[in-house]
Amino acid sequence: MNYDFREIEKKWQKTWVEQKTYKVTEDANRKKFYVLNMFPYPSGAGLHVGHPLGYIASDIYARYKRQCGFNVLNPMGYDAYGLPAEQYAIKTGQHPAITTEANINHYREQLDKIGFCFDWDREVRTCDPGYYHWTQWAFQKMFMSFYDNAQQKALPISQLVEHFEKQGTEGLNVAQSEELSFTADEWKAMGEKQKEETLMNYRIAYKGETMVNWCAGLGTVLAND
Incomplete structure (x- = not known):
């Protein structure tokens, strides 16, 4: 018997899409399980061997947990x-939105x-304004916050400024890059630039100086890895 895997795969993959076989809905009666995959960068070259190696492993585990009765969320x-x-x-000379869309379609076809x-209904694209609106919002929240060790939570940076104006660093129990010490009068005597530099010591997201890996080709900094 001839096993025509191309036609068989095509038939069942079409069925899975039409019937939304892997669509996940909330179900309070089942235990939840979230499979976290690395999102690929959609380059023009398509998937490389490292992508399916990881995805096959997580896919096997997702199917196993589903068979064990878990409500499995496995997005991409x-x-x-x-x-x-x-x-x-x-x-x-092409707009990045055009090339990125074409690359994503190519990746989707391969996947x-x-x-x-x-569950493709949960697809995330980091270039989507609806996505990075919230990442930028979160960063702004972190930039405008400090961490109070006593209350074990983030608080508005304005509350820290109020503390400095009343008693300087006296009685301060917060997360900080380095331990500083100044009085309320010393804080008030600082110029706006010095105050901003001082607050950088306490912000959850802050601006600082450090050694970096410079990439001349991209004109920016590269991560260590």
Whole structure:
């Protein structure tokens, strides 16, 4: 008997999409299980071998947990926002939205051919304004907050300023880059620039100086890895 895997795969993958086989809905009667995958950057080259290696492993585990009765959330998305897309646009003269969309479609086609059990209704694209609106919002919240050790929570930076104006650093129990000591009078005598530099010592997200790995090709900093 001839096993025509191409036709068989095509038939069942079409069925899974039409019937939304892997769509996840909230179910309070079942234990929840979230499978966290690394989102690929959708380059023009398509998937590389490292992508399916990881996704196959998480896919097997997701199917196992589903068979064990868990309500499994196994989403996929694209880390599609950043300098590589910008540089590619500069080199080719194409808008990054156009090339990124084309690359994402190519990735989706490849991922579907492998037959992963992703819930595509939960797809995330980091280049989507609806997504990065919230990442920017979160960063702004962190920048405008400090961490109070006594209350074990973040508080508005304005409350820290009030503390400085009344008693300087006396009685302060907060997270900080380095321990500073100044009085209320010394705080009030600081210029606006010095005050802002001092607050950087306490902000949850802050601006600082450090050694970096510079990439001349991209014109920016690279992570250590």
